[in-house]
Amino acid sequence: MTRPLRLLTLGHSYVVGTNRRLAHAIAQAGAGEWEVTVAAPKAFPGDLGPIALEPFPGEMPRLVPVSVHGAGRVHTMRYGRHLRALLREGWDVVHCWEEPFVLAGAQLAAWTPPEARLVYATFQNLPKRYPPPFAWAERYALRRAAGWVAFGATVHDALRVRRGYEHLPVAVISPGVDTELFRPEAQAGARVRHSLGWREDGPPVIGFLGRFVAEKGLRTLIGALDAAREPWRALIVGGGAMEGELRAWAARREDAVRIVTGVPHHDVPAYLNAMDVLCAPSQTTARWMEQLGRMLIEAMACGVAVIGSDSGEIPHVVGDAGMIVAEADEAAWTRAIDRLLVDAAYRHVLADAGLRRVGAHFALPVVARRHLDFFQSLL
Structure with missing residues (x-):
C-alpha cells in the first residue's frame, strides 16, 4: 500500500x-x-x-x-x-x-x-x-x-x-474564505442592527471592514457619503489610527453612523450580514497597494453587494460580481453609493453574483x- x-x-x-x-x-x-x-x-x-x-x-x-x-x-x-x-x-x-x-x-x-x-x-x-x-x-x-x-x-x-x-x-x-462561517444569515444581521440601536425599516447600511488607516480610503468614503443624495446608515468596523477622526465624523451624523472596534473574527460574519453594501475604497501609495481585499470575499460570501476601488488586487477579486470605482474619485464613489442606495434590485443582483463568484473561485x-x-x- x-x-x-x-x-x-x-x-x-x-x-x-x-x-x-x-x-x-x-x-x-x-x-x-x-x-x-x-x-x-x-x-x-x-x-x-x-x-x-x-x-x-x-x-x-x-x-x-x-x-x-x-x-x-x-x-x-x-x-x-x-x-x-x-x-x-x-x-x-x-x-x-x-x-x-x-x-x-x-x-x-x-x-x-x-x-x-x-x-x-x-x-x-x-x-x-x-x-x-x-x-x-x-x-x-x-x-x-x-x-x-x-x-x-x-x-x-x-x-x-x-x-x-x-x-x-x-x-x-x-x-x-470559509463559506461555513461566512454565509448569508439575515437573522444574525438583524441582531447586530438591533444591538446598535437601529430599526429594521431604516435606510440601507453602507459598511466598511478593516484597518482604520488612510490608505484604506476612509476619507474618500466619508466624503462620498456626505455628498450622497439618498438617506443612508454607515457601519464602520475595525480599528486603527483614524478611530478618533471617524468618531468625530460619527458625532456630526447623529444616529446615522456606528463605529465598532474590537470585533473578534468569529463575530465578523454577523456584522457583514448587518450591511447592505460593503465598500473597499483602498488607495495605492508609493509603498502599498491592496494585496487581496479579504473583506470583499468575506462580504460576497455573506451575500452582501460590494463596491471596490481599482487599487491592486481588488478588480481581480471582484470581477463582474461588484462595482469597481477609481480610487480617490470621491464623486464617482458618491454616484456608485447613490445607485445602490436607491436600487435594491441591483443590490440583489450583485449579491447573487458575489455568492456565485465565491463558490467558483474562493x-x-x-x-x-x-x-x-x-x-x-x-x-
Missing part, C-alpha cells in the same frame, strides 16, 4: 484558529492521499493583545505548537528549536506561509531537509528592493525553494520576473484542491 504524502504547513498567523481553516480544508481535500500537519506559535502578539494558540473543534490536521522569538517584529522573528526538530520528521512538502524575505523564511530554507519540496506563499505585489539582511534572506530562501504560491494576479505580475522567482514553478491561488474546498494540485506537480 502506498503511504500518504506528508505535508507540513506553517506560519505565525496560524496562532488564530480561523487562519488554519485553509489547512483544515487541505486535509479534508487530501484525505487518504495526504497527511497534513500544522505548526503554529504557542502564542503571538495581536493587535488587541497577546493571542494564545487557538484550537478549533473538529480540526483535522495534527496541530503542533512551536516557540517563536522576537515575535513583536515579524520581519526579524525567528522560530525556536521545536520547529527544527519537527522538520526532521520527513516531509514531502513544506509549505511556508512566511514571506521569503523575512528572517523566518530564510530560517526555514536552512532547516528544511533537502529531500522535502519547500514552497513559499507571498502577498508581495510591489517590486520592492530590500536592504540587508532581508535581500540576502530572500535570495537564500529562493535558492532552496521548489516553487511559490502567489496570493493574487498582482503578486504574480510583480514577482514573476524578479531574480530568484523567475525560473521557479508558481501557482496563483487566493487564500480563500471557497476553501476549491482553494485547497488547487494547493494540493500544485504540491503534487512539484513531486
Whole structure:
C-alpha cells in the first residue's frame, strides 16, 4: 500500500484558529492521499493583545505548537528549536506561509531537509528592493525553494520576473474564505442592527471592514457619503489610527453612523450580514497597494453587494460580481453609493453574483484542491 504524502504547513498567523481553516480544508481535500500537519506559535502578539494558540473543534490536521522569538517584529522573528526538530520528521512538502524575505523564511530554507519540496506563499505585489539582511534572506530562501504560491494576479505580475522567482514553478491561488462561517444569515444581521440601536425599516447600511488607516480610503468614503443624495446608515468596523477622526465624523451624523472596534473574527460574519453594501475604497501609495481585499470575499460570501476601488488586487477579486470605482474619485464613489442606495434590485443582483463568484473561485474546498494540485506537480 502506498503511504500518504506528508505535508507540513506553517506560519505565525496560524496562532488564530480561523487562519488554519485553509489547512483544515487541505486535509479534508487530501484525505487518504495526504497527511497534513500544522505548526503554529504557542502564542503571538495581536493587535488587541497577546493571542494564545487557538484550537478549533473538529480540526483535522495534527496541530503542533512551536516557540517563536522576537515575535513583536515579524520581519526579524525567528522560530525556536521545536520547529527544527519537527522538520526532521520527513516531509514531502513544506509549505511556508512566511514571506521569503523575512528572517523566518530564510530560517526555514536552512532547516528544511533537502529531500522535502519547500514552497513559499507571498502577498508581495510591489517590486520592492530590500536592504540587508532581508535581500540576502530572500535570495537564500529562493535558492532552496521548489516553487511559490502567489496570493493574487498582482503578486504574480510583480514577482514573476524578479531574480530568484523567475525560473521557479508558481501557482496563483487566493487564500480563500470559509463559506461555513461566512454565509448569508439575515437573522444574525438583524441582531447586530438591533444591538446598535437601529430599526429594521431604516435606510440601507453602507459598511466598511478593516484597518482604520488612510490608505484604506476612509476619507474618500466619508466624503462620498456626505455628498450622497439618498438617506443612508454607515457601519464602520475595525480599528486603527483614524478611530478618533471617524468618531468625530460619527458625532456630526447623529444616529446615522456606528463605529465598532474590537470585533473578534468569529463575530465578523454577523456584522457583514448587518450591511447592505460593503465598500473597499483602498488607495495605492508609493509603498502599498491592496494585496487581496479579504473583506470583499468575506462580504460576497455573506451575500452582501460590494463596491471596490481599482487599487491592486481588488478588480481581480471582484470581477463582474461588484462595482469597481477609481480610487480617490470621491464623486464617482458618491454616484456608485447613490445607485445602490436607491436600487435594491441591483443590490440583489450583485449579491447573487458575489455568492456565485465565491463558490467558483474562493471557497476553501476549491482553494485547497488547487494547493494540493500544485504540491503534487512539484513531486
